[in-house]
Amino acid sequence: MAYYSVNTSASLYVDMTAFNPLPKFIHLNLVLVLTGLLVSTAATDTSVATANGTTTYNRFFTATGAGTDDCIVATNSPGTDYRTGTDKSRLRLVAGIGSGLYIGSTSYMGFVWYRDKERVPFHFYNDGRAWLQMDKFGHAYTAYWESQLTYKALRWAGVDKRRALLWGGPAGFVFQAPIEILDGMHEGYGFSWWDVVANGAGSILFTVQEAVFDEQVVLMKFSYSPSIYPRYHHKLGENHFDRFFMDYNGHTYWFSANLRSLTGIKAIPEWLQIAYGYSANGMILEFDNPAEYRGEPFPHLDRYRQHLFSLDLDLSRIPARKRWVRVLLQTANTIKIPFPALEFNRVDGVRVHPVYF
Numbered sequence: 001m002a003y004y005s006v007n008t009s010a011s012l013y014v015d016m017t018a019f020n021p022l023p024k025f026i027h028l029n030l031v032l033v034l035t036g037l038l039v040s041t042a043a044t045d046t047s048v049a050t051a052n053g054t055t056t057y058n059r060f061f062t063a064t065g066a067g068t069d070d071c072i073v074a075t076n077s078p079g080t081d082y083r084t085g086t087d088k089s090r091l092r093l094v095a096g097i098g099s100g101l102y103i104g105s106t107s108y109m110g111f112v113w114y115r116d117k118e119r120v121p122f123h124f125y126n127d128g129r130a131w132l133q134m135d136k137f138g139h140a141y142t143a144y145w146e147s148q149l150t151y152k153a154l155r156w157a158g159v160d161k162r163r164a165l166l167w168g169g170p171a172g173f174v175f176q177a178p179i180e181i182l183d184g185m186h187e188g189y190g191f192s193w194w195d196v197v198a199n200g201a202g203s204i205l206f207t208v209q210e211a212v213f214d215e216q217v218v219l220m221k222f223s224y225s226p227s228i229y230p231r232y233h234h235k236l237g238e239n240h241f242d243r244f245f246m247d248y249n250g251h252t253y254w255f256s257a258n259l260r261s262l263t264g265i266k267a268i269p270e271w272l273q274i275a276y277g278y279s280a281n282g283m284i285l286e287f288d289n290p291a292e293y294r295g296e297p298f299p300h301l302d303r304y305r306q307h308l309f310s311l312d313l314d315l316s317r318i319p320a321r322k323r324w325v326r327v328l329l330q331t332a333n334t335i336k337i338p339f340p341a342l343e344f345n346r347v348d349g350v351r352v353h354p355v356y357f
Contacts (some may be wrong), residue, residue: 090157117186125190132280136198137253143202145170167206222253223336252279271317277308310341
């Protein structure tokens with residue numbers, strides 16, 4: 001999402017109409033992400049009728065019951081053993097949910113979100129430096145999970161891997177494209193090539209791994225801890241709900257890599273991950289902090305990046321027989337698990353966090 005603020009007087013003025021407790025890339029895609037998680041995990045048990053009886057394949061490709069069957073394809077990814085033949089009823093369900101959410105969210109943007117915004121000639125907005133790129137990591141994170149969940153839903157419907165990657169791989173990029181275009185057509189916003197690049201990067205991260213490794217060796221994850229900075233300026237949110245979305249100082253985006261897949265050492269637990277996290281601190285406004293606020297000099301705050309290293313868990317690799325447990329684990333797998341962390345930044349140097357989230 002690209003937006004800008006204006007200074008209309010000697011005192012600082014921030015155009016708060018450009019902000020919302022749910023930034024657009026999260027607001028539009030939250031339902032889609034949650035729905036995709038439920039669809040792709042709740043029905044991973046597949047019962048197949050055979051000449052010798054019925055064989056049930058669970059998410060870890062364990063056969064139970066009489067008979068055998070060759071229409072289930074095992075993959076390296078945990079919980080992703082798929083049919084080889086397209087199930088038209090499932091495919092219609094996936095297409096219906098995806099199309100409905102896509103059309104509904106785009107219509108919401110066109111008729112509700114921009115209702116009070118003036119239509120202007122299409123224009124661009126360079127926000128590459130904004131928020132020390134924290135919002136760009138948010139775009140990539142959202143696109144990554146949208147692509148993954150769309151792919152899984154298509155595979156659940158029996159679509160073969162090549163076609164599922166062809167249609168599901170770019171899904172995150174495609175889902176967010178209308179937002180960027182509409183931004184470029186309305187006052188107070190602007191089309192951002194940086195947002196487009198970030199959206200594409202998230203979809204590519206998923207697609208390349210699935211195509212090459214047949215699994216997600218590196219997951220994108222998110223964590224949040226309330227920061228001290230909303231006390232300095234109302235723009236970062238006036239309550240905890242607003243701050244969760246509006247205060248990028250509290251966000252951390254993670255690249256969580258599977259240790260066994262990286263090293264090939266079978267003694268390492270399948271679910272153990274090593275994670276690199278990116279965050280930033282000291283940010284009050286989009287590009288720079290204000291010189292004054294409400295008629296008073298604003299205190300100096302260093303804006304700086306944070307680089308973190310920690311352990312993590314891939315919850316999708318933890319065996320679970322109960323369907324509701326699988327749904328819970330898959331949903332929670334978008335979030336970084338709290339662990340001790342080592343931080344490097346230019347202000348404090350090296351910091352050790354006993355637990356970081």
